[in-house]
Amino acid sequence: MNAQTVLGWAAFGLYAAATFAAFGYLFSKDSRASRMMLALLVAGVVLHAAGFAARTAAFWAFPENRFFLPVSSYYGALSYMALALAGVFLAVEGRKRLGILGAFVLPWATLALGAAVAFARPDAGSLEPNLRSYWLNLHPLVLMTAYAALANAFGVGVALLVQERQIKSRKPGELCYRLPSLDELDALNGRVIAFALPLLLLGLGMGLIWSYRVWGSPWAAEPKEILALVTAGIYGIFLWLRYGAGQRGRRPVLVSMGGFVLLLATFFGAELMSGRHGYLGGR
Amino acid sequence: MRLLSLSWSHRSSPPAAREALACVPIERVLAELRARGVGEAVALSTCNRFELYAAGAPDAVKPAEKFVAFLEELAGASLAGAAEAREGREAARHLFAVAAGLDSLVLGESEILGQLKAAYEAAKSAGMTGKRLNVLFQRALYVGKRVRSETALGVGASSVPGVAVHLAQSIFGRLEDKSALVLGAGAMAELAAKHLAERGIGRLSVANRTWERAYALAARFQGEVVAWENFPAELERADVVVASTGAPRAVITRALVEDAARRRGGRSLFLIDIAMPRDVEESVHALDGVYLYRLEDLEALVARGLAQRAEAVAAARAVVEDKAAEFQAWASSLASGRELSLRHSAGTAAKTA
Numbered sequence: 300m301n302a303q304t305v306l307g308w309a310a311f312g313l314y315a316a317a318t319f320a321a322f323g324y325l326f327s328k329d330s331r332a333s334r335m336m337l338a339l340l341v342a343g344v345v346l347h348a349a350g351f352a353a354r355t356a357a358f359w360a361f362p363e364n365r366f367f368l369p370v371s372s373y374y375g376a377l378s379y380m381a382l383a384l385a386g387v388f389l390a391v392e393g394r395k396r397l398g399i400l401g402a403f404v405l406p407w408a409t410l411a412l413g414a415a416v417a418f419a420r421p422d423a424g425s426l427e428p429n430l431r432s433y434w435l436n437l438h439p440l441v442l443m444t445a446y447a448a449l450a451n452a453f454g455v456g457v458a459l460l461v462q463e464r465q466i467k468s469r470k471p472g473e474l475c476y477r478l479p480s481l482d483e484l485d486a487l488n489g490r491v492i493a494f495a496l497p498l499l500l501l502g503l504g505m506g507l508i509w510s511y512r513v514w515g516s517p518w519a520a521e522p523k524e525i526l527a528l529v530t531a532g533i534y535g536i537f538l539w540l541r542y543g544a545g546q547r548g549r550r551p552v553l554v555s556m557g558g559f560v561l562l563l564a565t566f567f568g569a570e571l572m573s574g575r576h577g578y579l580g581g582r
Numbered sequence: 583m584r585l586l587s588l589s590w591s592h593r594s595s596p597p598a599a600r601e602a603l604a605c606v607p608i609e610r611v612l613a614e615l616r617a618r619g620v621g622e623a624v625a626l627s628t629c630n631r632f633e634l635y636a637a638g639a640p641d642a643v644k645p646a647e648k649f650v651a652f653l654e655e656l657a658g659a660s661l662a663g664a665a666e667a668r669e670g671r672e673a674a675r676h677l678f679a680v681a682a683g684l685d686s687l688v689l690g691e692s693e694i695l696g697q698l699k700a701a702y703e704a705a706k707s708a709g710m711t712g713k714r715l716n717v718l719f720q721r722a723l724y725v726g727k728r729v730r731s732e733t734a735l736g737v738g739a740s741s742v743p744g745v746a747v748h749l750a751q752s753i754f755g756r757l758e759d760k761s762a763l764v765l766g767a768g769a770m771a772e773l774a775a776k777h778l779a780e781r782g783i784g785r786l787s788v789a790n791r792t793w794e795r796a797y798a799l800a801a802r803f804q805g806e807v808v809a810w811e812n813f814p815a816e817l818e819r820a821d822v823v824v825a826s827t828g829a830p831r832a833v834i835t836r837a838l839v840e841d842a843a844r845r846r847g848g849r850s851l852f853l854i855d856i857a858m859p860r861d862v863e864e865s866v867h868a869l870d871g872v873y874l875y876r877l878e879d880l881e882a883l884v885a886r887g888l889a890q891r892a893e894a895v896a897a898a899r900a901v902v903e904d905k906a907a908e909f910q911a912w913a914s915s916l917a918s919g920r921e922l923s924l925r926h927s928a929g930t931a932a933k934t935a
Contacts, residue, residue, distance in 0.1 A: 328733075328734055329731065329732055330731040331731055331732075462752070465752075466749065466752060466753060466873050467867075467873065469875060469879045470879075470882070470883075471749070471752065471883070473734070473890075475752050476748060476752065478752075479755070480751060480752050480753055480754055480755035481752070481753050481754070481850060482753065482754050482755045482850070483755045545847035545848050546848045547847075547848030547849065547850070547871065548848065548850065548870065548871050549870060549871075550870060
């Protein structure tokens with residue numbers, strides 16, 4: 300085992316522990332669990348970033364790989380997404396009252412990094428000549444950042460549905476007082492998606508430009524491309540419902556959550572059917 | 583070691599005694615005590631209590647009567663009958679309970695923790711604390727924080743208006759930029775208006791069939807008056823609606839709410855119906871973003887809040903009891919020369935310097 304693998308597993312362990320602490324805080328009312336979650340998460344992010352740096356160093360040992368980031372493989376994309384997820388969570392929700400959203404967001408970071416360390420092999424080899432393009436190196440980077448933000452928004456959406464259910468039931472429990480208010484959750488969900496959708500479109504656009512340069516056509520109509528476009532469309536519909544049609548709360552949030560389900564299908568499901576984007580095939 | 587505490591609190595003593603004590607600055611109390619040869623003392627003075635803690639070697643601490651006489655001299659009033667004197671473990675337990683907010687008028691309030699800290703720091707900077715009171719007060723602050731983070735003391739509401747405001751905050755967050763509409767001008771309507779105003783609702787308006795009574799109620803809380811015929815239009819602006827009229831049938835119908843909802847841009851609407859017979863048609867609760875709570879819903883929440891509070895008090899008392907016993911064991915270990923170490927839960931040893 301080399302340094303990057305050890306750091307990857309250690310960060311995964313810390314994310315998993317932070318997720319446990321987050322659930323501990325959700326179901327108990329012990330604020331120490333929330334502080335513990337933040338401490339574990341910060342430690343995890345630090346180790347994860349160190350692991351990412353170590354991996355980049357190993358990647359750059361191949362002169363032709365400089366100065367691309369190791370994000371074009373399945374491992375690289377997942378690992379970067381987990382890092383961005385945790386980072387976005389710390390930036391957006393790590394503030395005091397929103398720490399409770401950890402239980403809704405951190406499982407995604409843990410799963411993403413877990414899938415990376417357990418199933419994907421680190422990209423230690425030479426980068427394929429086709430992929431040596433800054434457009435293409437930025438393409439997964441930008442997309443994974445958008446994914447991370449959208450996963451955060453999904454967590455916020457789940458919290459909103461839980462809170463809405465609580466208030467509608469007329470028997471709100473302890474949880475109701477500890478979750479942020481419906482208005483705050485709604486605003487946060489909308490703002491994060493409004494930030495992520497342009498990134499998503501930018502990332503897709505970069506893919507199109509690269510594809511045009513290498514293959515002469517921007518669009519191959521393969522499953523991953525189609526799904527990605529539909530996903531962006533659904534988030535577009537959400538933004539229109541939320542900011543254009545003056546809807547709030549449950550209904551638009553359900554639409555945005557549908558977008559996230561498609562996002563997962565795009566990232567994981569389309570693997571099986573996609574040629575150009577087949578990480579698992581090692582292409 | 584010997585530990586002595588004297589307290590005059592809202593529980594035990596008449597306001598006159600506390601008033602007289604509140605007029606004496608604690609700096610003066612500490613200075614006078616030092617002039618009389620007292621080595622370690624902390625004085626706590628708030629609107630609801632006056633407390634004095636003194637500690638030292640067993641023969642160095644004067645009896646309680648001496649301290650009472652001394653304070654009577656300073657305050658210029660008779661205090662003896664109203665004083666509660668405690669020693670040793672009892673005194674530590676009392677201080678820890680005070681720190682936990684168990685002895686406060688508003689159970690579990692956290693202001694006392696800051697006041698306690700200030701009192702301790704004042705004594706410390708006056709050079710009036712030694713090892714014994716340093717440890718005692720650091721433990722007290724620790725118990726106060728721990729009770730607040732581990733138990734639900736001071737969380738949740740225990741009255742109908744309190745529960746309603748809590749719910750409004752769970753829907754809207756801050757109430758400063760929200761508006762409320764009160765329908766009716768009776769006693770219940772007034773109570774609701776009072777609570778909303780106290781919790782800083784941004785805008786308050788009142789509608790009532792008799793305009794004069796609406797005007798009187800609105801004037802008392804800097805609200806606006808809405809003519810009764812215009813209240814349906816007001817449903818479009820209001821975020822919280824409290825209905826408490828004497829109308830024989832529902833005045834807020836589903837059709838009215840549906841109509842208002844179309845023009846609300848998706849904002850949530852929180853309806854509170856405390857009228858009997860009902861003022862709001864039950865079916866509006868099924869509408870998206872509309873939350874209708876009736877009096878019995880709020881009462882059920884109050885009952886549950888009270889039960890939880892009783893549980894929290896028991897849990898807080900257990901922490902206080904446990905830490906007082908621990909402190910007592912430490913205090914007795916001083917005499918034997920083999921001092922125990924006190925630990926905070928995080929594993930940091932309490933300062934014993």
